[in-house]
Amino acid sequence: xxxxxxxxxxxxxxxxxxxxxxxxxxxxxxxxxxxxxxxxxxxxxxxxxxxxxxxxxxxxxxxxxxxxxxxxxxxxxxxxxxxxxxxxxxxxxxxxxxxxxxxxxxxxxxxxxxxxxxxxxxxxxxxxxxxxxxxxxxxxxxxxxxxxxxxxxxxxxxxxxxxxxxxxxxxxxxxxxxxxxxxxxxxxxxxxxxxxxxxxxxxxxxxxxxxxxxxxxxxxxxxxxxxxxxxxxxxxxxxxxxxxxxxxxxxxxxxxxxxxxxxxxxxxxxxxxxxxxxxxxxxxxxxx
Amino acid sequence: xxxxxxxxxxxxxxxxxxxxxxxxxxxxxxxxxxxxxxxxxxxxxxxxxxxxxxxxxxxxxxxxxxxxxxxxxxxxxxxxxxxxxxxxxxxxxxxxxxxxxxxxxxxxxxxxxxxxxxxxxxxxxxxxxxxxxxxxxxxxxxxxxxxxxxxxxxxxxxxxxxxxxxxxxxxxxxxxxxxxxxxxxxxxxxxxxxxxxxxxxxxxxxxxxxxxxxxxxxxxxxxxxxxxxxxxxxxxxxxxxxxxxxxxxxxxxxxxxxxxxx
Numbered sequence: 001x002x003x004x005x006x007x008x009x010x011x012x013x014x015x016x017x018x019x020x021x022x023x024x025x026x027x028x029x030x031x032x033x034x035x036x037x038x039x040x041x042x043x044x045x046x047x048x049x050x051x052x053x054x055x056x057x058x059x060x061x062x063x064x065x066x067x068x069x070x071x072x073x074x075x076x077x078x079x080x081x082x083x084x085x086x087x088x089x090x091x092x093x094x095x096x097x098x099x100x101x102x103x104x105x106x107x108x109x110x111x112x113x114x115x116x117x118x119x120x121x122x123x124x125x126x127x128x129x130x131x132x133x134x135x136x137x138x139x140x141x142x143x144x145x146x147x148x149x150x151x152x153x154x155x156x157x158x159x160x161x162x163x164x165x166x167x168x169x170x171x172x173x174x175x176x177x178x179x180x181x182x183x184x185x186x187x188x189x190x191x192x193x194x195x196x197x198x199x200x201x202x203x204x205x206x207x208x209x210x211x212x213x214x215x216x217x218x219x220x221x222x223x224x225x226x227x228x229x230x231x232x233x234x235x236x237x238x239x240x241x242x243x244x245x246x247x248x249x250x251x252x253x254x255x256x257x258x259x260x261x262x263x264x265x266x267x268x269x270x271x272x273x274x275x276x277x278x279x280x281x282x283x284x285x286x287x288x
Numbered sequence: 289x290x291x292x293x294x295x296x297x298x299x300x301x302x303x304x305x306x307x308x309x310x311x312x313x314x315x316x317x318x319x320x321x322x323x324x325x326x327x328x329x330x331x332x333x334x335x336x337x338x339x340x341x342x343x344x345x346x347x348x349x350x351x352x353x354x355x356x357x358x359x360x361x362x363x364x365x366x367x368x369x370x371x372x373x374x375x376x377x378x379x380x381x382x383x384x385x386x387x388x389x390x391x392x393x394x395x396x397x398x399x400x401x402x403x404x405x406x407x408x409x410x411x412x413x414x415x416x417x418x419x420x421x422x423x424x425x426x427x428x429x430x431x432x433x434x435x436x437x438x439x440x441x442x443x444x445x446x447x448x449x450x451x452x453x454x455x456x457x458x459x460x461x462x463x464x465x466x467x468x469x470x471x472x473x474x475x476x477x478x479x480x481x482x483x484x485x486x487x488x489x490x491x492x493x494x495x496x497x498x499x500x501x502x503x504x505x506x507x508x509x510x511x512x513x514x515x516x517x518x519x520x521x522x523x524x525x526x527x528x529x530x531x532x533x534x535x536x537x538x539x540x541x542x543x544x545x546x547x548x549x550x
Binding site: 011012014015017018021022024025026028029030031032033036079082083085086087089091092096100102103105106107109110111112113114117118119120121122126127128129161162165166216219222223225226229230240243244247248255258259262265266269270273 | 296364371384482531
Protein backbone atom coordinates (compact mmCIF):
# COMPACT_ATOMS: atom_id res chain seq x y z
CA UNK A 1 0.00 0.00 0.00
CA UNK A 2 2.70 2.45 1.04
CA UNK A 3 4.85 1.75 -1.98
CA UNK A 4 3.43 4.79 -3.58
CA UNK A 5 1.87 6.16 -6.66
CA UNK A 6 2.67 3.63 -9.32
CA UNK A 7 1.00 0.70 -7.60
CA UNK A 8 -2.06 2.67 -6.75
CA UNK A 9 -2.44 3.92 -10.28
CA UNK A 10 -2.39 0.39 -11.69
CA UNK A 11 -4.72 -1.12 -9.12
CA UNK A 12 -7.81 -0.07 -11.04
CA UNK A 13 -6.61 -1.68 -14.27
CA UNK A 14 -8.69 -4.90 -13.90
CA UNK A 15 -11.83 -2.73 -13.83
CA UNK A 16 -10.95 -1.33 -17.24
CA UNK A 17 -13.16 -3.70 -19.30
CA UNK A 18 -16.17 -2.58 -17.34
CA UNK A 19 -15.44 1.10 -17.86
CA UNK A 20 -14.72 0.58 -21.54
CA UNK A 21 -18.09 -1.15 -21.90
CA UNK A 22 -19.88 1.62 -20.01
CA UNK A 23 -18.14 4.18 -22.22
CA UNK A 24 -19.09 2.42 -25.47
CA UNK A 25 -22.73 1.73 -24.70
CA UNK A 26 -23.69 4.35 -22.14
CA UNK A 27 -21.53 7.47 -22.41
CA UNK A 28 -20.93 7.43 -26.14
CA UNK A 29 -24.66 7.19 -27.03
CA UNK A 30 -25.66 9.66 -24.31
CA UNK A 31 -22.89 12.05 -25.29
CA UNK A 32 -23.72 11.81 -28.97
CA UNK A 33 -27.30 12.84 -28.21
CA UNK A 34 -26.15 15.90 -26.31
CA UNK A 35 -23.87 16.87 -29.19
CA UNK A 36 -26.41 15.93 -31.85
CA UNK A 37 -29.04 18.10 -30.18
CA UNK A 38 -26.89 21.13 -30.92
CA UNK A 39 -26.00 20.30 -34.53
CA UNK A 40 -27.84 21.22 -37.70
CA UNK A 41 -28.29 18.99 -40.77
CA UNK A 42 -25.10 20.36 -42.32
CA UNK A 43 -23.03 19.56 -39.24
CA UNK A 44 -22.70 23.11 -37.91
CA UNK A 45 -23.48 24.16 -34.37
CA UNK A 46 -26.94 25.49 -33.62
CA UNK A 47 -29.32 26.00 -30.73
CA UNK A 48 -32.37 26.02 -33.00
CA UNK A 49 -33.23 22.34 -32.31
CA UNK A 50 -33.38 22.96 -28.62
CA UNK A 51 -35.27 26.24 -28.93
CA UNK A 52 -37.76 24.51 -31.25
CA UNK A 53 -38.68 22.31 -28.29
CA UNK A 54 -40.37 25.36 -26.77
CA UNK A 55 -42.70 25.60 -29.78
CA UNK A 56 -45.71 23.46 -30.54
CA UNK A 57 -46.23 20.54 -30.73
CA UNK A 58 -43.14 19.83 -28.65
CA UNK A 59 -43.96 22.22 -25.85
CA UNK A 60 -47.30 20.51 -25.39
CA UNK A 61 -45.66 17.07 -25.42
CA UNK A 62 -43.32 18.05 -22.60
CA UNK A 63 -46.15 19.58 -20.60
CA UNK A 64 -48.35 16.51 -21.07
CA UNK A 65 -45.46 14.17 -20.21
CA UNK A 66 -44.60 16.12 -17.09
CA UNK A 67 -48.26 16.33 -16.05
CA UNK A 68 -48.85 12.61 -16.50
CA UNK A 69 -45.62 11.78 -14.65
CA UNK A 70 -46.29 14.22 -11.81
CA UNK A 71 -49.92 13.15 -11.38
CA UNK A 72 -49.14 9.44 -11.32
CA UNK A 73 -46.09 10.02 -9.11
CA UNK A 74 -48.04 11.92 -6.46
CA UNK A 75 -51.14 9.71 -6.63
CA UNK A 76 -49.03 6.57 -6.76
CA UNK A 77 -47.02 7.75 -3.77
CA UNK A 78 -50.09 8.60 -1.66
CA UNK A 79 -51.97 5.41 -2.50
CA UNK A 80 -48.85 3.28 -2.21
CA UNK A 81 -48.07 4.79 1.17
CA UNK A 82 -51.61 4.16 2.45
CA UNK A 83 -51.60 0.57 1.22
CA UNK A 84 -48.10 -0.16 2.50
CA UNK A 85 -48.94 1.31 5.88
CA UNK A 86 -52.16 -0.70 6.05
CA UNK A 87 -50.17 -3.85 5.32
CA UNK A 88 -47.33 -3.40 7.80
CA UNK A 89 -49.31 -2.21 10.85
CA UNK A 90 -49.02 -4.30 13.97
CA UNK A 91 -52.51 -5.76 13.80
CA UNK A 92 -52.42 -6.76 10.16
CA UNK A 93 -51.64 -10.48 9.68
CA UNK A 94 -48.07 -11.03 8.50
CA UNK A 95 -49.01 -13.07 5.44
CA UNK A 96 -50.70 -10.02 3.95
CA UNK A 97 -47.45 -8.15 3.92
CA UNK A 98 -45.59 -11.01 2.29
CA UNK A 99 -48.29 -11.43 -0.39
CA UNK A 100 -48.32 -7.69 -1.02
CA UNK A 101 -44.56 -7.33 -1.45
CA UNK A 102 -44.37 -10.38 -3.69
CA UNK A 103 -47.19 -9.08 -5.82
CA UNK A 104 -45.69 -5.58 -5.89
CA UNK A 105 -42.44 -7.04 -7.15
CA UNK A 106 -44.29 -8.60 -10.05
CA UNK A 107 -46.60 -5.66 -10.80
CA UNK A 108 -43.82 -3.07 -10.63
CA UNK A 109 -42.07 -5.05 -13.33
CA UNK A 110 -45.15 -5.86 -15.35
CA UNK A 111 -45.40 -3.00 -17.74
CA UNK A 112 -45.32 -2.24 -21.36
CA UNK A 113 -47.60 -3.65 -24.01
CA UNK A 114 -49.12 -6.49 -21.93
CA UNK A 115 -50.19 -4.05 -19.22
CA UNK A 116 -52.00 -1.94 -21.80
CA UNK A 117 -53.72 -5.04 -23.19
CA UNK A 118 -54.80 -6.16 -19.72
CA UNK A 119 -56.54 -2.84 -19.18
CA UNK A 120 -58.08 -2.85 -22.65
CA UNK A 121 -59.51 -6.30 -21.86
CA UNK A 122 -60.81 -4.96 -18.54
CA UNK A 123 -62.09 -1.41 -18.98
CA UNK A 124 -61.66 -0.90 -22.73
CA UNK A 125 -64.78 -0.33 -24.84
CA UNK A 126 -65.44 -4.08 -25.04
CA UNK A 127 -63.68 -4.90 -21.79
CA UNK A 128 -65.04 -7.42 -19.34
CA UNK A 129 -65.81 -4.89 -16.61
CA UNK A 130 -67.18 -2.30 -19.06
CA UNK A 131 -69.59 -4.76 -20.64
CA UNK A 132 -70.58 -6.19 -17.27
CA UNK A 133 -71.49 -2.74 -15.95
CA UNK A 134 -73.30 -1.86 -19.17
CA UNK A 135 -75.30 -5.07 -19.47
CA UNK A 136 -75.98 -5.90 -15.84
CA UNK A 137 -76.15 -2.50 -14.16
CA UNK A 138 -77.04 -0.34 -17.19
CA UNK A 139 -74.11 1.88 -16.33
CA UNK A 140 -72.05 2.98 -19.29
CA UNK A 141 -68.80 4.33 -17.81
CA UNK A 142 -67.83 5.84 -21.16
CA UNK A 143 -71.06 7.63 -22.11
CA UNK A 144 -72.23 8.70 -18.64
CA UNK A 145 -70.34 9.53 -15.45
CA UNK A 146 -67.31 9.31 -15.14
CA UNK A 147 -66.92 9.50 -18.96
CA UNK A 148 -63.95 7.21 -18.65
CA UNK A 149 -61.89 6.30 -21.66
CA UNK A 150 -58.63 4.39 -21.52
CA UNK A 151 -57.37 6.14 -24.61
CA UNK A 152 -57.13 9.58 -23.04
CA UNK A 153 -54.72 11.20 -20.63
CA UNK A 154 -56.76 10.10 -17.61
CA UNK A 155 -56.84 6.60 -19.01
CA UNK A 156 -53.06 6.51 -19.38
CA UNK A 157 -52.68 7.80 -15.83
CA UNK A 158 -55.09 5.17 -14.52
CA UNK A 159 -53.01 2.43 -16.16
CA UNK A 160 -49.64 3.86 -15.06
CA UNK A 161 -50.78 3.60 -11.44
CA UNK A 162 -50.66 -0.17 -11.91
CA UNK A 163 -46.87 -0.02 -11.85
CA UNK A 164 -46.49 3.21 -9.86
CA UNK A 165 -48.33 2.06 -6.72
CA UNK A 166 -46.39 -1.22 -6.41
CA UNK A 167 -43.11 0.61 -6.95
CA UNK A 168 -44.07 2.97 -4.12
CA UNK A 169 -44.94 0.02 -1.88
CA UNK A 170 -41.55 -1.59 -2.55
CA UNK A 171 -39.65 1.62 -1.92
CA UNK A 172 -41.55 2.88 1.11
CA UNK A 173 -42.13 -0.34 3.07
CA UNK A 174 -38.57 -0.37 4.54
CA UNK A 175 -38.95 3.29 5.53
CA UNK A 176 -42.23 2.55 7.32
CA UNK A 177 -40.45 -0.26 9.15
CA UNK A 178 -38.01 2.41 10.29
CA UNK A 179 -40.84 4.20 12.09
CA UNK A 180 -40.09 2.55 15.36
CA UNK A 181 -42.92 1.34 17.48
CA UNK A 182 -41.35 2.98 20.54
CA UNK A 183 -41.89 6.40 18.96
CA UNK A 184 -45.56 5.69 18.62
CA UNK A 185 -45.74 4.37 22.19
CA UNK A 186 -43.73 7.30 23.51
CA UNK A 187 -45.95 9.82 21.77
CA UNK A 188 -49.14 8.19 23.01
CA UNK A 189 -47.70 8.01 26.56
CA UNK A 190 -47.20 11.74 26.32
CA UNK A 191 -50.86 12.09 25.37
CA UNK A 192 -50.57 12.58 21.61
CA UNK A 193 -53.47 11.57 19.39
CA UNK A 194 -52.96 9.46 16.30
CA UNK A 195 -53.23 12.61 14.18
CA UNK A 196 -50.62 14.39 16.31
CA UNK A 197 -48.29 11.43 16.01
CA UNK A 198 -48.47 11.62 12.22
CA UNK A 199 -48.32 15.39 12.12
CA UNK A 200 -45.28 15.74 14.37
CA UNK A 201 -43.43 12.42 14.12
CA UNK A 202 -44.52 10.06 11.35
CA UNK A 203 -44.72 12.35 8.35
CA UNK A 204 -41.61 14.43 9.19
CA UNK A 205 -39.53 11.27 9.57
CA UNK A 206 -40.91 9.69 6.40
CA UNK A 207 -40.88 12.90 4.36
CA UNK A 208 -37.44 12.55 2.76
CA UNK A 209 -38.26 8.97 1.78
CA UNK A 210 -41.63 10.00 0.40
CA UNK A 211 -40.16 12.87 -1.62
CA UNK A 212 -37.38 10.62 -2.89
CA UNK A 213 -39.96 8.04 -3.90
CA UNK A 214 -42.08 10.66 -5.69
CA UNK A 215 -39.03 11.61 -7.77
CA UNK A 216 -38.29 7.98 -8.54
CA UNK A 217 -41.92 7.46 -9.59
CA UNK A 218 -41.81 10.60 -11.71
CA UNK A 219 -38.80 9.33 -13.61
CA UNK A 220 -40.41 5.94 -13.95
CA UNK A 221 -43.52 7.37 -15.61
CA UNK A 222 -41.62 9.97 -17.62
CA UNK A 223 -39.50 7.26 -19.26
CA UNK A 224 -42.44 4.95 -19.98
CA UNK A 225 -43.10 4.39 -23.66
CA UNK A 226 -44.65 1.02 -24.43
CA UNK A 227 -47.81 1.29 -22.34
CA UNK A 228 -48.74 4.69 -23.76
CA UNK A 229 -47.77 3.51 -27.25
CA UNK A 230 -50.19 0.59 -27.08
CA UNK A 231 -52.97 2.64 -25.50
CA UNK A 232 -53.11 5.94 -27.29
CA UNK A 233 -51.43 5.50 -30.66
CA UNK A 234 -50.48 9.15 -30.44
CA UNK A 235 -53.73 10.70 -29.19
CA UNK A 236 -51.92 11.79 -26.04
CA UNK A 237 -48.67 13.24 -27.37
CA UNK A 238 -46.08 12.21 -24.79
CA UNK A 239 -42.42 12.98 -25.51
CA UNK A 240 -41.28 9.34 -25.82
CA UNK A 241 -44.11 8.73 -28.31
CA UNK A 242 -43.01 11.69 -30.44
CA UNK A 243 -39.43 10.42 -30.47
CA UNK A 244 -40.67 6.95 -31.32
CA UNK A 245 -42.85 8.28 -34.13
CA UNK A 246 -39.82 9.85 -35.71
CA UNK A 247 -38.03 6.50 -35.81
CA UNK A 248 -41.10 4.71 -37.15
CA UNK A 249 -40.76 6.75 -40.24
CA UNK A 250 -42.37 9.81 -41.53
CA UNK A 251 -42.72 12.66 -39.11
CA UNK A 252 -39.61 14.82 -39.19
CA UNK A 253 -36.85 15.24 -41.64
CA UNK A 254 -34.33 16.57 -39.13
CA UNK A 255 -32.88 13.75 -37.01
CA UNK A 256 -31.31 16.35 -34.74
CA UNK A 257 -34.76 17.36 -33.58
CA UNK A 258 -35.36 13.83 -32.26
CA UNK A 259 -32.00 14.03 -30.52
CA UNK A 260 -32.96 17.40 -29.06
CA UNK A 261 -36.19 15.84 -27.73
CA UNK A 262 -34.16 13.05 -26.17
CA UNK A 263 -31.80 15.65 -24.75
CA UNK A 264 -34.81 17.46 -23.26
CA UNK A 265 -35.91 14.26 -21.51
CA UNK A 266 -32.41 13.80 -20.25
CA UNK A 267 -32.39 17.33 -18.80
CA UNK A 268 -35.75 16.86 -17.03
CA UNK A 269 -34.60 13.56 -15.53
CA UNK A 270 -31.19 14.92 -14.58
CA UNK A 271 -32.84 17.78 -12.67
CA UNK A 272 -35.00 15.19 -10.89
CA UNK A 273 -31.95 13.10 -10.05
CA UNK A 274 -30.13 16.13 -8.65
CA UNK A 275 -33.09 16.65 -6.33
CA UNK A 276 -33.13 12.97 -5.44
CA UNK A 277 -29.55 12.47 -4.25
CA UNK A 278 -29.60 14.89 -1.26
CA UNK A 279 -33.04 13.58 -0.25
CA UNK A 280 -31.70 10.05 -0.32
CA UNK A 281 -28.84 11.10 1.97
CA UNK A 282 -31.20 12.76 4.40
CA UNK A 283 -33.56 9.82 4.58
CA UNK A 284 -30.71 7.50 5.49
CA UNK A 285 -30.04 9.55 8.59
CA UNK A 286 -33.01 7.98 10.36
CA UNK A 287 -32.18 4.40 9.50
CA UNK A 288 -30.47 3.13 12.66
CA UNK B 289 -56.81 -5.27 11.74
CA UNK B 290 -58.31 -1.81 11.81
CA UNK B 291 -61.22 -0.89 9.57
CA UNK B 292 -59.26 1.64 7.53
CA UNK B 293 -56.41 -0.78 6.92
CA UNK B 294 -58.96 -3.38 5.81
CA UNK B 295 -60.61 -0.96 3.37
CA UNK B 296 -57.28 0.08 1.85
CA UNK B 297 -56.16 -3.50 1.38
CA UNK B 298 -59.46 -4.56 -0.20
CA UNK B 299 -59.36 -1.61 -2.63
CA UNK B 300 -55.74 -2.41 -3.50
CA UNK B 301 -56.66 -6.06 -4.03
CA UNK B 302 -59.48 -5.08 -6.38
CA UNK B 303 -57.37 -2.66 -8.42
CA UNK B 304 -54.59 -5.20 -8.85
CA UNK B 305 -56.54 -8.41 -9.31
CA UNK B 306 -59.51 -7.30 -11.41
CA UNK B 307 -57.44 -6.54 -14.55
CA UNK B 308 -55.78 -9.96 -14.36
CA UNK B 309 -59.02 -11.85 -13.79
CA UNK B 310 -60.78 -9.79 -16.46
CA UNK B 311 -57.97 -10.44 -18.94
CA UNK B 312 -58.42 -14.15 -18.31
CA UNK B 313 -62.18 -13.97 -18.90
CA UNK B 314 -61.56 -11.88 -22.00
CA UNK B 315 -59.08 -14.44 -23.34
CA UNK B 316 -61.59 -17.30 -23.06
CA UNK B 317 -64.35 -15.46 -24.89
CA UNK B 318 -65.26 -17.16 -28.09
CA UNK B 319 -64.48 -15.24 -31.26
CA UNK B 320 -67.76 -16.27 -32.89
CA UNK B 321 -70.20 -15.66 -30.06
CA UNK B 322 -68.23 -13.18 -27.93
CA UNK B 323 -69.37 -15.29 -24.94
CA UNK B 324 -67.76 -17.78 -22.60
CA UNK B 325 -65.99 -20.22 -23.00
CA UNK B 326 -63.45 -21.22 -25.54
CA UNK B 327 -59.77 -21.87 -25.29
CA UNK B 328 -59.36 -21.20 -29.00
CA UNK B 329 -57.19 -18.16 -28.33
CA UNK B 330 -54.69 -20.25 -26.37
CA UNK B 331 -54.72 -22.99 -29.00
CA UNK B 332 -54.08 -20.44 -31.71
CA UNK B 333 -51.22 -18.92 -29.75
CA UNK B 334 -49.39 -22.16 -29.06
CA UNK B 335 -49.78 -23.15 -32.71
CA UNK B 336 -48.35 -19.86 -33.84
CA UNK B 337 -44.76 -20.40 -34.94
CA UNK B 338 -43.89 -16.77 -34.24
CA UNK B 339 -44.87 -17.20 -30.60
CA UNK B 340 -42.26 -19.88 -30.03
CA UNK B 341 -39.75 -18.21 -32.31
CA UNK B 342 -39.87 -14.80 -30.59
CA UNK B 343 -40.05 -16.40 -27.15
CA UNK B 344 -36.86 -18.24 -28.05
CA UNK B 345 -35.20 -15.10 -29.41
CA UNK B 346 -35.98 -13.21 -26.21
CA UNK B 347 -34.93 -16.07 -23.96
CA UNK B 348 -31.61 -16.63 -25.73
CA UNK B 349 -31.07 -12.87 -25.64
CA UNK B 350 -31.76 -12.87 -21.90
CA UNK B 351 -29.19 -15.63 -21.35
CA UNK B 352 -26.65 -13.73 -23.40
CA UNK B 353 -27.29 -10.54 -21.44
CA UNK B 354 -26.96 -12.41 -18.15
CA UNK B 355 -23.66 -13.97 -19.18
CA UNK B 356 -22.19 -10.67 -20.39
CA UNK B 357 -23.40 -8.92 -17.22
CA UNK B 358 -21.89 -11.55 -14.95
CA UNK B 359 -18.58 -11.76 -16.81
CA UNK B 360 -18.30 -7.99 -16.86
CA UNK B 361 -19.59 -7.06 -13.43
CA UNK B 362 -18.63 -9.90 -11.05
CA UNK B 363 -14.83 -9.54 -11.48
CA UNK B 364 -15.16 -5.75 -11.42
CA UNK B 365 -17.16 -5.63 -8.20
CA UNK B 366 -14.87 -8.27 -6.69
CA UNK B 367 -11.78 -6.29 -7.55
CA UNK B 368 -13.30 -3.05 -6.34
CA UNK B 369 -14.18 -4.57 -2.98
CA UNK B 370 -10.76 -6.17 -2.67
CA UNK B 371 -8.34 -3.55 -3.95
CA UNK B 372 -9.90 -0.25 -4.93
CA UNK B 373 -12.80 0.53 -2.57
CA UNK B 374 -12.46 4.15 -3.68
CA UNK B 375 -14.02 3.20 -7.01
CA UNK B 376 -17.15 1.78 -5.40
CA UNK B 377 -19.04 5.09 -5.18
CA UNK B 378 -17.96 5.83 -8.76
CA UNK B 379 -19.58 2.63 -10.04
CA UNK B 380 -22.54 3.24 -7.76
CA UNK B 381 -22.96 6.63 -9.40
CA UNK B 382 -22.65 5.05 -12.86
CA UNK B 383 -25.42 2.67 -11.83
CA UNK B 384 -27.74 5.64 -11.38
CA UNK B 385 -27.15 6.98 -14.88
CA UNK B 386 -29.43 4.48 -16.67
CA UNK B 387 -32.26 6.00 -14.61
CA UNK B 388 -31.51 9.38 -16.14
CA UNK B 389 -31.08 7.95 -19.64
CA UNK B 390 -34.35 6.09 -20.27
CA UNK B 391 -34.57 3.41 -22.97
CA UNK B 392 -36.12 5.78 -25.51
CA UNK B 393 -33.18 8.17 -25.13
CA UNK B 394 -30.65 5.35 -25.11
CA UNK B 395 -31.92 3.83 -28.35
CA UNK B 396 -31.75 7.19 -30.12
CA UNK B 397 -28.10 7.50 -29.10
CA UNK B 398 -27.22 3.89 -29.91
CA UNK B 399 -28.78 4.04 -33.36
CA UNK B 400 -26.90 7.25 -34.06
CA UNK B 401 -23.50 6.05 -32.88
CA UNK B 402 -23.63 2.53 -34.35
CA UNK B 403 -25.47 3.18 -37.61
CA UNK B 404 -22.45 2.33 -39.70
CA UNK B 405 -21.34 -0.62 -37.60
CA UNK B 406 -20.80 -4.07 -39.17
CA UNK B 407 -24.03 -5.99 -39.72
CA UNK B 408 -23.13 -8.77 -37.26
CA UNK B 409 -23.45 -6.09 -34.62
CA UNK B 410 -26.01 -3.66 -35.99
CA UNK B 411 -28.50 -6.07 -37.56
CA UNK B 412 -28.61 -8.87 -34.99
CA UNK B 413 -30.39 -8.90 -31.66
CA UNK B 414 -27.28 -10.53 -30.17
CA UNK B 415 -25.30 -7.40 -31.08
CA UNK B 416 -26.65 -3.94 -30.45
CA UNK B 417 -29.80 -5.07 -28.62
CA UNK B 418 -27.86 -7.23 -26.17
CA UNK B 419 -25.41 -4.39 -25.61
CA UNK B 420 -28.28 -2.05 -24.75
CA UNK B 421 -29.92 -4.58 -22.44
CA UNK B 422 -26.66 -5.14 -20.56
CA UNK B 423 -26.70 -1.43 -19.76
CA UNK B 424 -30.37 -1.64 -18.69
CA UNK B 425 -29.64 -4.61 -16.45
CA UNK B 426 -26.37 -3.24 -15.09
CA UNK B 427 -27.78 -1.19 -12.16
CA UNK B 428 -29.83 -4.11 -10.84
CA UNK B 429 -26.97 -6.53 -11.31
CA UNK B 430 -24.58 -4.12 -9.61
CA UNK B 431 -26.76 -3.36 -6.58
CA UNK B 432 -27.50 -7.04 -6.11
CA UNK B 433 -23.84 -8.11 -6.43
CA UNK B 434 -22.59 -5.22 -4.34
CA UNK B 435 -24.87 -6.31 -1.50
CA UNK B 436 -23.66 -9.88 -1.99
CA UNK B 437 -20.01 -8.89 -1.77
CA UNK B 438 -20.62 -6.73 1.26
CA UNK B 439 -22.04 -9.75 3.07
CA UNK B 440 -18.88 -11.87 2.64
CA UNK B 441 -15.32 -11.36 3.81
CA UNK B 442 -13.61 -10.88 0.46
CA UNK B 443 -10.15 -10.32 1.92
CA UNK B 444 -10.02 -13.41 4.12
CA UNK B 445 -11.45 -15.65 1.42
CA UNK B 446 -8.96 -14.38 -1.14
CA UNK B 447 -5.97 -14.67 1.18
CA UNK B 448 -6.93 -18.17 2.26
CA UNK B 449 -7.38 -19.27 -1.33
CA UNK B 450 -4.11 -17.73 -2.51
CA UNK B 451 -2.03 -18.99 0.38
CA UNK B 452 -3.19 -22.46 -0.66
CA UNK B 453 -1.72 -21.72 -4.08
CA UNK B 454 -4.79 -20.82 -6.13
CA UNK B 455 -4.44 -18.37 -9.01
CA UNK B 456 -6.66 -15.29 -9.43
CA UNK B 457 -9.08 -16.92 -11.90
CA UNK B 458 -9.29 -20.04 -9.77
CA UNK B 459 -9.95 -17.98 -6.64
CA UNK B 460 -12.71 -16.11 -8.42
CA UNK B 461 -14.43 -19.17 -9.86
CA UNK B 462 -13.94 -21.69 -7.06
CA UNK B 463 -14.01 -19.55 -3.94
CA UNK B 464 -15.71 -16.22 -4.55
CA UNK B 465 -18.41 -17.26 -7.01
CA UNK B 466 -19.99 -19.94 -4.79
CA UNK B 467 -20.21 -17.37 -2.01
CA UNK B 468 -22.06 -14.76 -4.06
CA UNK B 469 -24.18 -17.26 -6.00
CA UNK B 470 -27.44 -16.05 -4.49
CA UNK B 471 -26.70 -12.41 -5.35
CA UNK B 472 -25.66 -13.36 -8.89
CA UNK B 473 -28.83 -15.42 -9.36
CA UNK B 474 -31.01 -12.60 -8.04
CA UNK B 475 -29.42 -10.16 -10.49
CA UNK B 476 -29.87 -12.68 -13.27
CA UNK B 477 -33.58 -13.09 -12.65
CA UNK B 478 -34.04 -9.34 -12.74
CA UNK B 479 -32.14 -9.23 -16.02
CA UNK B 480 -34.41 -12.01 -17.31
CA UNK B 481 -37.52 -10.03 -16.36
CA UNK B 482 -36.12 -6.91 -18.06
CA UNK B 483 -35.17 -8.62 -21.32
CA UNK B 484 -38.39 -10.65 -21.60
CA UNK B 485 -40.45 -7.47 -21.29
CA UNK B 486 -38.43 -4.73 -22.96
CA UNK B 487 -40.32 -3.14 -25.84
CA UNK B 488 -38.99 0.36 -26.49
CA UNK B 489 -35.49 -0.40 -27.74
CA UNK B 490 -36.50 -3.51 -29.66
CA UNK B 491 -39.29 -1.59 -31.38
CA UNK B 492 -37.19 1.38 -32.44
CA UNK B 493 -34.23 -0.76 -33.47
CA UNK B 494 -36.68 -3.05 -35.31
CA UNK B 495 -35.95 -6.43 -33.80
CA UNK B 496 -38.61 -9.12 -33.42
CA UNK B 497 -38.56 -10.06 -29.79
CA UNK B 498 -41.35 -11.49 -27.64
CA UNK B 499 -42.82 -8.11 -26.58
CA UNK B 500 -42.91 -7.05 -30.23
CA UNK B 501 -44.83 -10.25 -30.99
CA UNK B 502 -47.35 -9.34 -28.28
CA UNK B 503 -47.85 -5.93 -29.85
CA UNK B 504 -48.22 -7.52 -33.28
CA UNK B 505 -50.85 -9.98 -32.05
CA UNK B 506 -52.72 -7.13 -30.41
CA UNK B 507 -53.16 -5.43 -33.74
CA UNK B 508 -54.95 -8.41 -35.22
CA UNK B 509 -56.69 -10.40 -32.48
CA UNK B 510 -57.66 -9.00 -29.07
CA UNK B 511 -58.50 -12.44 -27.63
CA UNK B 512 -55.13 -13.91 -28.50
CA UNK B 513 -53.54 -10.68 -27.28
CA UNK B 514 -55.00 -11.17 -23.83
CA UNK B 515 -53.90 -14.81 -23.84
CA UNK B 516 -50.31 -13.74 -24.60
CA UNK B 517 -50.61 -10.98 -22.03
CA UNK B 518 -51.25 -13.58 -19.35
CA UNK B 519 -48.29 -15.63 -20.60
CA UNK B 520 -46.15 -12.52 -20.26
CA UNK B 521 -47.46 -11.85 -16.77
CA UNK B 522 -46.66 -15.46 -15.91
CA UNK B 523 -43.07 -15.05 -17.09
CA UNK B 524 -42.60 -11.91 -14.97
CA UNK B 525 -44.21 -13.67 -12.03
CA UNK B 526 -41.92 -16.70 -12.40
CA UNK B 527 -38.81 -14.54 -12.62
CA UNK B 528 -39.79 -12.43 -9.63
CA UNK B 529 -40.84 -15.32 -7.41
CA UNK B 530 -37.59 -17.15 -8.20
CA UNK B 531 -35.86 -13.97 -7.12
CA UNK B 532 -37.78 -13.78 -3.86
CA UNK B 533 -37.27 -17.47 -3.22
CA UNK B 534 -33.51 -16.99 -3.49
CA UNK B 535 -33.70 -13.90 -1.30
CA UNK B 536 -35.57 -15.82 1.39
CA UNK B 537 -33.11 -18.70 1.29
CA UNK B 538 -30.30 -16.22 1.63
CA UNK B 539 -31.92 -15.15 4.87
CA UNK B 540 -33.95 -12.08 4.11
CA UNK B 541 -32.26 -8.80 3.57
CA UNK B 542 -33.28 -6.28 1.00
CA UNK B 543 -33.48 -7.90 -2.40
CA UNK B 544 -33.55 -5.45 -5.24
CA UNK B 545 -36.72 -6.24 -7.07
CA UNK B 546 -37.50 -3.38 -9.33
CA UNK B 547 -36.60 -3.85 -12.92
CA UNK B 548 -39.06 -2.12 -15.14
CA UNK B 549 -40.00 -2.95 -18.68
CA UNK B 550 -42.17 -0.10 -19.68
